[in-house]
Amino acid sequence: MEVTQKAPLKGGEFIIKPTAAQDVFTPADFTEEQNYMHQTCLDFVGTEVQPLLERLDNHEEGLMRGLMEKAGHLGLFGVSVPEQFGGLDMDFPTALRVTEGVGGGHSFPVAFAAHTGIALLPILYFGNEEQKAKYLPGLTSGELMGAYCLTEPGSGSDALGAKTKAVLNAEGTHYVLNGQKMWITNAGFADVFIVFAQIDGDKFTGFIVEKNTPGLSLGNEEHKMGIQGSSTRQVFFADAPVPKENVLGEIGKGHLIAFNVLNIGRIKLAAACLGATKMAATLSVKYANERVQFKMPIAKFGAIRYKLAQQAIRIYAVESAIYRAGSDIYRMEQQLMAEGKGANEALLGAAREFAVECAILKVEGSEVLDYVVDEGVQIYGGYGFSADYPMDRAYRDSRINRIFEGTNEINRLLAVDMILKKGLKGEIDLMGPAMAVQQELLSIPSLSQEEETGLFSKEFKTIANLKKAVLMVAGTAVQKYAATLAKEQELLMNIADMAIKVYTAESTLLRVEKEAGTKGVEALSVQADMARVYLTDTVDTVEKSGKDAIGSMCEGDEQRLLTMGLKRFTKTELLNVRDARRRVAAVLIEANEYAF
Template sequence: MSELPKGGTFLFGQTDPQSVFTPEDFTEEHKMVYRTALGFVNDKILPVMDDLEAKKEGLNRELLLMAGELGLLGTDVPEEYGGFAMDKISTSIVAECMGRAGGFAMTHGGQTGIGQLPIVYFGTHEQKMKYLPGIVSGEKVTAYALTEPGAGSDALAGKTWAVLSPDGKYYILNGTKQFITNAGFADLYIVFAKIDRDKFTGFIVEADSEGLSTGPEEHKMGIKGSSTRTVILEDVKVPVENVLFEIGKGHVIAFNILNMGRYKLAGNAVGNCKFAIELSAQYANDRRQFNQPIAEFGLIKEKLAEMNTRTYIAESMVYRTGGLLDQMMHTLDLSGPDSGQVAAKGIEEYALECSMNKVFATEVQGYVMDEGVQIHGGYGFTSEYTIERLYRDCRVYRIFEGTNEINRTVITSTLVRRGLKGDIPLKEAIEGLRARLASGIGPRQNEGELVQAAKDMLLLSLGVGIDKYGQGLLKHQEIVGKIADMAMLTFGMESGWLRAQKALANTGEADARIKLNMARVFINSAIGTIFNLAREVLAGLASGEELAGLLADLQKLCQYTPSNTIAMRREIAAAVSAAARYVA
């Protein structure tokens, strides 16, 4: 097997399409997981969605038990603790299928992600034995209590504190946590508090502890089927054996858990997009105006094609990253008592990719839901049609697991810091680009070369920023955000193109045609966006003759003849309408 690429190194060279994992590589086991998870959502969740939205007492717990019986709560848990120790592709599949489950997707995510993984990765053997089997079966519901009224994105600024009892047997916790998913019916919480007001530490807190209470349910715009409450801690005694990991190392837990949380959220978003495409394509086929289905009108075709294309790119990114995470797991020694921490450290290598997935997929989701409502017209604005709920539900995805603004800073800061430390060959790539510019770069001949153009424009922008500010570039958030967008779009362009090229080599042009069209449509669209972003960044970093020279270089990097994306979109839309669902 070729050497495992480091996080962020997609920027520095060519990737072999055969080395990238795609949904076309699903094994029979993966397909079985997909059928099981999708069947559960379609058969058990969607028929009771109105009851979930009305917060019918006990329904979420009942559904979690059903999910536990099907093995949908333990994909990331070792078999020793009642789980199934599945690969990250299986985990991704479950997350994707849950994406159409409305508020229950949050209930499930709280149970299997941020509420479970702190124990999986950082718990002691005794803690895992005590809590994980019940979480995997659904008999115990868990929640993650990090956010506070005054500490959202700046989570480490939390005020909840803990002091050791005089007899040394307990920590006594006081504070308030806000916007806590599953809080209304959780049996245990992963709570973060500062010991002696400064040592940020994780605790496993049982819900029946004296002094622990919850506020009323939040009245939310969407995901109404999930429970979201304030958690109040008033002199809550937590046994010292329920300290999670090490005192003062709570930030290690929080940040590592967020990596997987962001990745799984991107999977949710992809599944949500596929559901909206299915609803919209069926509606467009059935709805007639001017004596023909609206699916036959050019502007509706364009919407369906673009919804499908952007979802294809997000899906390609998610499963490419899942493949990298799986490969990483195979390189690690997970046999020791600290195997969870080893796994979390391995996942951290792809923190940049996890953040790119989260931002891109959730923003595609917002676009797809908006266009879905538009295709439904006035009916899309009524609760009679499911697309109205999907539109409301999707908005929060850009806020939790780190806002998209925070994740944009993660993307750029990870690239810059790893590059300046020499962990990735950023400085060498920038120097190589400058040498190529000096010797001359001709017009780009195809979409594969446009992917390289995107990388080059990003490297040009990063090079100028680092030359001017060094690591201080990270203080200029407007520039940081634009560089993150360039990186994200470039990763999306390449992921979609590699998937299409792999399909072309493996199954031939006829079978790969829709994938090739979607990759080309996205690349031709995104390259212009990246060019404009780079122009803004350069204008923010330079002026006068220096800027004029940089803009001339930028123009050299982005010479190409655009493809006929209008014709390609028509072909994509025809396939979507014929199938009445997402196609790839």
């Protein structure tokens, strides 16, 4: 992928600065090669995975591993791996595109993502040359399978509270591991485990542990609500000796591995959810066209058309945001490499820079999937509740995504915390815009009307005002609570919900404006409907979350002033959302699939 746009804004800077449409990447910008990789994944899932879903859910011996090996042979594991280790050495947006392509495979993308992401990438990014040479070729080809051991019975979100211990033996040759890990994806067939343990009680450190290590044992397969085809087991270490040379990265720096890899994992999870949403939306459209009630297909009923349209609108919006952020990460990576950083260091640095956006997308991606499959069940009606129809599995499999890669609550808190810390460190200028909003609150609103030009001139003005609402609420929260703000989680969740929707709505408008500049406004008229409906919903979210936050923080005159400001910043013209959604639904029904 060629970098034709200028360097992106800094991570989190979207909240204070506008972005020009020509400076974003959209799915229309994908190359033939990237689309080919995506289609290869869709074909693989359709021909190799979908026919085996029932057998996978029953944990037929060797079946998932066999599918994974086939994916490895196709080169799907090596998208991000350098050619010297057998990989394709392709860019980050391509890796997202591949992840989206396998996303509709139910349990398969869980195994795929665990292997290609949190199991392989730690060695790629933090391993020394000997470790890379030993493990990466096998992990890339599919000869070796990987798993990632972080969570313990007593430490989930609090990953650094792990109790697993690593003690150097008397000879100084091996670390002896003792402890327990749980919810370990791929554990049943993994050859290589990335394990985190405490050295000297407080030096959180990563290790590469092979499956034949004495003292390593596995629990039984877990019985889960969803993703039943994925292998999920506990992993036990009882005096398990790990060679000293298998320490991954620096002693005491395991958090750098865990958290940096999670930044990438979060946006990739959003991409996998995107693939699953498109599959579920297509199933919804097909069923609505086929199912006849009162002598006509249910797709002709307004209540069903609303659901089909709203599924598509939310999918289109989150897709816009995912590939906007993915390209920003890629361009920042290229910038860091131009400054002399190594390839691995550059990508990690770029993902760290956009950790805010990665957290936002993890939340929005997983919640859009939950919405789409929930409405899919409803469209199917009683059949949606039957295990003989596809929405049953889709519904159950979706639920884990709001827990994976940090719960959505943790990611909401992180997103706001990271933006505020960037402001405090001076990495982005939050203070200036926040003070400007405070001044605007005390001024008389201008009645002058600027001449409206451009496809979305009114809508971008609304986006600018919504950002002011976020700054107003966040600025007030910082003033009120200062160092104790972290304890006000309900308030931080309000701010996060505002920011998540604003980022996604802006991304959608930018995508449509850019593509309309190439294809013409008429060709993008329905996509413009989608962007406007999503913005209307965003305004409602910002108003509701803002009111909840203001009511929690303020009383009297201050509350009245902030409420007036919120009304000013969320004031918009009414949109005929019924007709807009009908136009969206008509395209879906005609195409008999998710068509955007």
